[in-house]
Amino acid sequence: MAKxxxxxxxxxxxxxxxxxxxxxxxxxxxGAQIGVCYGTLGKNLPTPREIISPYNQNDVKRMRLYCPNxxxxxxxxxxxxxxxxxxxxxxxxxxASNQASxxxxxxxxxxxxxxxxxxxxxxxxxxxxxxxxxxFVGPAMENIQNAISKAGLANKIKVSIxxxxxxxxxxxxxxxxxxxxxxxxxxxxxxxxxxxxxxSVVS
Ligand SMILES: *[C@@H]1O[C@H](CO)[C@@H](O)[C@H](O)[C@H]1NC(C)=O
Numbered sequence: 001m002a003k004x005x006x007x008x009x010x011x012x013x014x015x016x017x018x019x020x021x022x023x024x025x026x027x028x029x030x031g032a033q034i035g036v037c038y039g040t041l042g043k044n045l046p047t048p049r050e051i052i053s054p055y056n057q058n059d060v061k062r063m064r065l066y067c068p069n070x071x072x073x074x075x076x077x078x079x080x081x082x083x084x085x086x087x088x089x090x091x092x093x094x095x096a097s098n099q100a101s102x103x104x105x106x107x108x109x110x111x112x113x114x115x116x117x118x119x120x121x122x123x124x125x126x127x128x129x130x131x132x133x134x135x136f137v138g139p140a141m142e143n144i145q146n147a148i149s150k151a152g153l154a155n156k157i158k159v160s161i162x163x164x165x166x167x168x169x170x171x172x173x174x175x176x177x178x179x180x181x182x183x184x185x186x187x188x189x190x191x192x193x194x195x196x197x198x199x200s201v202v203s
Contacts, residue, residue, distance in 0.1 A: 035062030035084070040069050048075035055081055064162070066125050068109040073116055082119035085109065086162055087144065089127045095143055096136035102143035103150065111151055118157050121148065126164040129186040137161060138189025145197060159197070161190060 038051060048071045055063065056079075064084040065072055076083055087095065087105065094101045110118055123141045127133050145159045167183040179187055 033062060034060055035064055035082075036060050037064045037066070038072060039066060040072060041066075048072040051075065052079060052081070055079075062119070064122070073109075073113050076117070077113065077115045080117060082117050084120040084122055084160075084162075085118060086122045086125040087140065089124050089133055092124055092127075092133050092136040092140045095123075096139035099143050099146060102140070102147045106144065106147035106151060110148075110153070110157070118153075120158050120160050122160050122162040124161055126162050129164060129167050129183050134186045137186070138193055141190065141193050145193075159193075 036055065048069075051072070052075055054060075061080065062082045062084065063076070064086070066086050067088045068085065073083070073085075091101070091105065095105060106121075110121070121144055123144055124133070124137050127137070141159050141161065145154075148154055148157050148159060167179055167186070169178050169180055171177060
């Protein structure tokens with residue numbers, strides 16, 4: 001029974017695939033790679049351990065988690081699946097204004113887990129780019145990067161963001177995509193962060 005449930009869930013997981021593909025394509029110079037978003041809000045979801053097998057069966061090597069989730073991250077221990085973990089939007093202001101908060105976040109949700117293949121920390125989760133939290137994204141990226149660097153993980157874990165698709169021109173394929181000019185005030189500090197940290201944009 002558990003198994004058929006997992007299979008039934010796969011299409012809804014896969015429907016998020018395109019967005020994730022776009023996201024990853026931004027950060028790699030060797031072509032897009034496939035990842036699947038693992039949403040943990042909902043009823044009657046498969047357990048985290050049950051989630052891993054469709055990833056392996058379908059040769060999906062990347063997972064995105066929308067927020068820290070102890071059980072989901074623990075289920076990845078010892079697997080080769082690369083994890084993109086998002087910083088929760090409600091933590092952005094605190095993390096942007098307080099290096100110690102960024103350090104705590106990285107300690108609690110990343111360093112704690114040995115043997116998990118963290119690859120990206122996405123700062124914020126598809127937040128409103130003209131809303132009140134938008135100005136905190138750039139500074140929060142800086143502080144998360146500082147925390148990652150202090151932990152000696154800068155070569156392993158890249159700091160990035162997950163954008164809400166509304167800021168894109170939406171002209172696929174991803175290689176032809178560009179941002180709408182309206183969102184330049186939101187993107188400028190983020191792009192300047194990425195430019196100053198060239199290591200962040202190379203897979
Ligand atoms: C984003 O924030 C702006 C400013 O607060 C607001 O006017 C707009 O409706 C918000 N957009 C969405 C999609 O929530």
